[in-house]
Every structure is written in structure tokens, then in C-alpha cells.
Amino acid sequence: MRKTVSLTIDIEHDCPPYLKTYRGIEKGLPGLCSVLDGFGVKATFFVTGDVASKYPEEIKKIAQHHEIGSHGYSHKRFDRMNFAEAAYEIEKSTEILCRLTGKEKLDSFRAPNLVFPERFLYLLKDNGYSIDSSIAKYKPGWVLRRAVSNIDILRVPVSATSSLLRFPFGNQLIRRLSHPVVLFFHPWEFVGMQHEPIRCDCRINTGAKALSNLEKLIEMFKSDNYRFCKMSDFLK
Ligand SMILES: [Zn+2]
Secondary structure, eight states: OOOEEEEEEEEOSSTTTTOOOOHIIIIIHHHHHHHHHHHTOOOEEEEOHHHHHHOHHHHHHHHHHSEEEEOOSSOOOGGGOOHHHHHHHHHHHHHHHHHHHTOSOOSEEOOGGGOOOGGGHHHHHHTTOOEEOOOBTTSTTHHHHHHHOOSSOEEOOBOSOGGGGGSTTHHHHHHTSOSSEEEEEOGGGGSOOTTSSSOHHHHTTOTHHHHHHHHHHHHHHHHTTOEEOOGGGGGO
């Protein structure tokens, strides 16, 4: 069977919780989309309701070629929410994104910070979701978390942290990840963040270098004969 790789992009304001700007959406997203579209790669974009309301045209454009999933409304952490707040975040973002994409429901969800308590999983089901990609293979206990759900939601783990793309030899480390490979990035990583007051690993090799690494990454997976999958392809 052909190995698969999924490129997923979490669309939120810049480098939370440090910044409140949207340079990633305004300056990073166009370059990122033109690389994906140039290679004919279909990706999954997990979008916050907040960004979708501020940048509706950008999200509609992405939806023409790629899958749109929800990334909550405000990018607050779900493990710090009560039931009513979690329900609001999911319902509100779903409503906005469905309206923009003209869809009755979305398939895929990813919680901010890859943290989504099991007690909220049925809220996803209630809102029409079939996939939760809020767990990560590089965080402890992911196997348990994937298995624990008695709710009919497919839990697709992320394979590696987003900054790996920007680390020296990161692509070589990504090449060794086990199949299926699920990667995630943010639009702000494709904007120069070297002078922003953010964590050191968030700053390193952002901007043009990150975009060039992404091109090399896609070429690498193509030469290794990987198939590029959207999240919803996991349902087939
Ligand atoms: Zn996020």
C-alpha cells in the first residue's frame, strides 16, 4: 500500500499566546497556498471561527481547493473550559465555517494546543464531526487517548511538532516518521518572526526559509512516492 502524508495547517492569530496580530493570515497564507497549489497538494486547514469572521474571503478561497475543519472559535484551551464554553466554541466556529464553505457539516476538528478532553468528544459528534485530530504521537499517552473513546470519532494523531520543519535537518527527521505521516504548520511560521517577543523555537527560521523547507519537504515526499491525503480521506 502506498504510504500517505497529510499536511494540515492550523489557522489562528499569530503565535498564541504571545501575539494578537494576524500577520500570518495577511502575509504568510498567500505564499503557503501558492506552494501547495503549485504542487497540486490538497491539505486540511483547521480554522478558528475568529479568523474566519475577520478574513472570510481568504477562507472561502482556501475552501475551493482544500478541506476546511474547525480549530475552535477563539483558540482558548479546551482543558480550561467548562461544558458551556466548550459547546459555544464548537457550535459557533462550526456555524461560521459551514456558512462560508456552503457545507452542511464539517468532517474534521482539531483543538488548540492539541489538547481536547475526552468529556467533550460527544460535542463533536453532536455537531456532525467524524474526525478529531487533537492528539499527537510526540505527547505521552496518545495511544491510550486514541483508544479510550467509546464515541464514534476517528482520532488521527499528529506525527511531529510544527517547528520540526524549521529545525536544521528537520526534513530528514520528518522522513523517518512512521506512516501515516500527519504534519501541521501555522501561517505565521511563513512570516519573519525573528524580532517578535515569542519563544525561541517559534522564531527560528520563520519566513522565507520555512517556505523553502516546505517546498523541499513536498518534493521529498513526492520523490518517495507518498500520497498526499486530506483528513477527510481517512474516512474512506
Ligand atoms: Zn492552534
